[in-house]
Amino acid sequence: MSFARPAKCLICSFSxxxxxxxxxxxxxxxxxxxxxxxxxxxKSPVVKEEPKKALETSKEDQSTAPExxxxxxxxLRDLPRTLKPEHFREYTEAEKAALSQHYxxxxxAAIEAGEAAIDPEHLATQFSIREDPLAFKYLDDFSTIEPVxxxxxxxxxxxxDYTATLKTEEDFIDDFAKFFAELPENFTMSDWVRFAETNxxxxxxxxxxxxxxxxxxxxxxxxxxxxxxxxxxxxxYYDAEEQGAxxxxxxxxxxxxxxxxxxxxxxxxxxxxxxxxTLVSHRVVNQTRLGKIQSMYILAxxxxxxxxxxxxxxxxxxxxxxxxxxxxxxxxxxQPVPRYEDRTIYGDxxxxxxAVELKLMSRPPGFGLRCQSLIYEMCRAAGIKDLAARVDRxxxxxxxxxxxxEALMSQRIPEDIAxxxxxxxxxxxxxxxxxxxxxxxxxxxxxxxxx
Amino acid sequence: MSLVNLAHVxxxxxxxxKARLGFxxxxxxNLHLKLCLALQNDGxxxxxxxxxxxxxxxxxxxxxxxxxxxxxxxxxxxxxxVASRRLWLGLxxxxxxxxxxxxxxxxxxxxxxxIDVTALREIVRxxxxxxxxxxxSPGESLYLSTDLGILEAxxxxxxxxxxxxxxxxx
Numbered sequence: 001m002s003f004a005r006p007a008k009c010l011i012c013s014f015s016x017x018x019x020x021x022x023x024x025x026x027x028x029x030x031x032x033x034x035x036x037x038x039x040x041x042x043k044s045p046v047v048k049e050e051p052k053k054a055l056e057t058s059k060e061d062q063s064t065a066p067e068x069x070x071x072x073x074x075x076l077r078d079l080p081r082t083l084k085p086e087h088f089r090e091y092t093e094a095e096k097a098a099l100s101q102h103y104x105x106x107x108x109a110a111i112e113a114g115e116a117a118i119d120p121e122h123l124a125t126q127f128s129i130r131e132d133p134l135a136f137k138y139l140d141d142f143s144t145i146e147p148v149x150x151x152x153x154x155x156x157x158x159x160x161d162y163t164a165t166l167k168t169e170e171d172f173i174d175d176f177a178k179f180f181a182e183l184p185e186n187f188t189m190s191d192w193v194r195f196a197e198t199n200x201x202x203x204x205x206x207x208x209x210x211x212x213x214x215x216x217x218x219x220x221x222x223x224x225x226x227x228x229x230x231x232x233x234x235x236x237y238y239d240a241e242e243q244g245a246x247x248x249x250x251x252x253x254x255x256x257x258x259x260x261x262x263x264x265x266x267x268x269x270x271x272x273x274x275x276x277x278t279l280v281s282h283r284v285v286n287q288t289r290l291g292k293i294q295s296m297y298i299l300a301x302x303x304x305x306x307x308x309x310x311x312x313x314x315x316x317x318x319x320x321x322x323x324x325x326x327x328x329x330x331x332x333x334x335q336p337v338p339r340y341e342d343r344t345i346y347g348d349x350x351x352x353x354x355a356v357e358l359k360l361m362s363r364p365p366g367f368g369l370r371c372q373s374l375i376y377e378m379c380r381a382a383g384i385k386d387l388a389a390r391v392d393r394x395x396x397x398x399x400x401x402x403x404x405x406e407a408l409m410s411q412r413i414p415e416d417i418a419x420x421x422x423x424x425x426x427x428x429x430x431x432x433x434x435x436x437x438x439x440x441x442x443x444x445x446x447x448x449x450x451x
Numbered sequence: 452m453s454l455v456n457l458a459h460v461x462x463x464x465x466x467x468x469k470a471r472l473g474f475x476x477x478x479x480x481n482l483h484l485k486l487c488l489a490l491q492n493d494g495x496x497x498x499x500x501x502x503x504x505x506x507x508x509x510x511x512x513x514x515x516x517x518x519x520x521x522x523x524x525x526x527x528x529x530x531x532x533v534a535s536r537r538l539w540l541g542l543x544x545x546x547x548x549x550x551x552x553x554x555x556x557x558x559x560x561x562x563x564x565x566i567d568v569t570a571l572r573e574i575v576r577x578x579x580x581x582x583x584x585x586x587x588s589p590g591e592s593l594y595l596s597t598d599l600g601i602l603e604a605x606x607x608x609x610x611x612x613x614x615x616x617x618x619x620x621x
Contacts, residue, residue: 347588361587417590420545421494425590 088120155213164204175199260328275381276302276327279374280397296322299398302330303381310334311405337382338411344386351407355394360407363388375404452482454560461554461618468542468549474506479536485601486617487538489594493603495551495620498541507539515541557583557616567613575608583616592620
């Protein structure tokens with residue numbers, strides 16, 4: 001992650017700005033090793049700092065690690081956890097001389113003006129390095145999307161236009177004719193340049209030409225970088241944030257949803273990530289002295305795929321209303337389901353509701369969900385991956401779901417059994433792998449200590 | 452070895468735990484006593500005391516009757532009183548649920564099931580063998596009457612003995 005950089009400001013080095021010295025030409029990659037750039041120096045785990053506002057490292061460090069000319073190399077672990085204004089100092093004369101080799105006097109003047117505009121106190125107060133256990137092992141403010149490391153941001157497939165064709169010579173002649181016909185009285189060279197740059201090359205969707213959808217890996221160039229060198233015109237990228245914000249503005253949560261958000265403490269994003277599914281829906285009839293009143297009955301399950309599961313029933317004359325009721329109640333009723341190794345249940349459990357009697361059976365890893373559709377959907381919502389089920393006697397859909405929920409919730413956890421009996425229970429699967437979770441240890445088998 | 456009486460004991464224990472009783476008594480016999488001691492050893496019941504028709508006196512500190520009570524004199528077992536002896540069992544509960552939630556006979560009075568170590572290994576691993584279902588739930592136990600006394604199925608596998616399958620406890 002630490003690419004070699006030309007001399008830059010300390011804070012700027014944390015965000016990835018475009019290279020100033022020259023183009024960064026990537027070599028075509030045919031192997032899995034890290035990409036090398038033409039301007040890259042041999043890799044070393046260092047963060048190169050800008051000479052002027054470099055941190056004053058201790059004298060021992062400077063004596064042990066010889067400085068390259070005009071650059072101070074500071075390792076990540078050497079960075080002070082908190083910065084103070086006195087950590088930032090002015091350029092020395094030697095550093096100014098080194099800078100003048102790279103920059104014109106105007107550029108140096110601009111650099112100095114820029115540095116002077118930033119208060120060192122602000123730098124010190126607004127800068128901090130995370131120390132928590134989840135902190136990253138490298139420095140990055142994640143302000144930019146790196147095509148190689150980050151998830152690819154692709155243009156939507158709707159940008160594609162499979163009927164697009166290249167313009168023929170006649171089309172271009174027409175374009176020229178139109179340009180000259182609409183030419184203003186006092187035209188300048190810039191009008192011509194604008195025309196030459198913006199004139200379309202194809203006939204069809206504009207997005208298809210400017211920002212086509214591609215399944216290929218994005219290029220390694222950053223905005224403004226080309227093979228020829230840096231350009232002013234950045235290519236257009238699909239802005240995921242803008243699209244997301246647009247989508248969020250479109251839907252306003254209903255009153256019921258607002259109540260749910262308040263009751264559960266979830267955000268809209270978390271709720272939309274839940275797995276909610278309607279399992280049972282049928283018409284029910286209430287016979288009154290005025291006649292039959294028909295309603296829709298909906299039974300839905302909700303889960304987060306990580307051990308939470310809930311079922312909810314809704315009944316209304318309007319099917320959509322019943323569905324909304326059922327979904328919201330299912331989300332509200334979500335409760336933790338005990339899962340062994342996050343994949344199956346603890347032992348065999350039985351459930352009974354009405355005439356439905358069923359048995360859920362735990363199974364080894366990779367077995368899959370070999371059970372009927374309703375129980376399959378419930379397991380999928382709860383995040384259970386290995387399970388077998390047997391539904392005896394009646395197979396009524398509604399009662400099957402309820403009985404399965406009851407069975408899943410009636411699991412007895414070994415820790416509870418051990419406490420109840422006052423005995424120590426040991427999971428033999430965990431005894432090998434030095435007491436750790438077999439799933440997490442994976443293939444690295446550790447020899448048990450036989451001494 | 453009367454499996455009829457043992458079946459009655461199993462039913463009685465099921466009823467007693469469902470009624471959330473703290474104490475209950477079962478008829479005295481060597482088989483019942485050995486089985487109850489095995490259950491106590493595995494933590495299913497809290498105490499086993501051989502007493503008379505009345506509840507034995509409680510230990511002042513422990514609050515339950517104990518077999519070796521220095522304060523109260525338990526009536527010694529004699530030929531004259533052996534017929535009136537009963538086993539007094541202390542039942543355990545955890546989080547409002549009985550620790551011994553279900554005990555059921557495997558062998559029946561008319562159909563005794565003897566099992567060897569090979570089949571017992573399968574059962575302990577959770578597979579069905581000799582018409583006996585495997586131990587598939589956490590904490591499930593199977594008790595056998597063997598040459599070495601009444602043992603749990605896993606102990607039998609460890610000691611490589613087979614025997615008569617008595618009951619399954621969950």
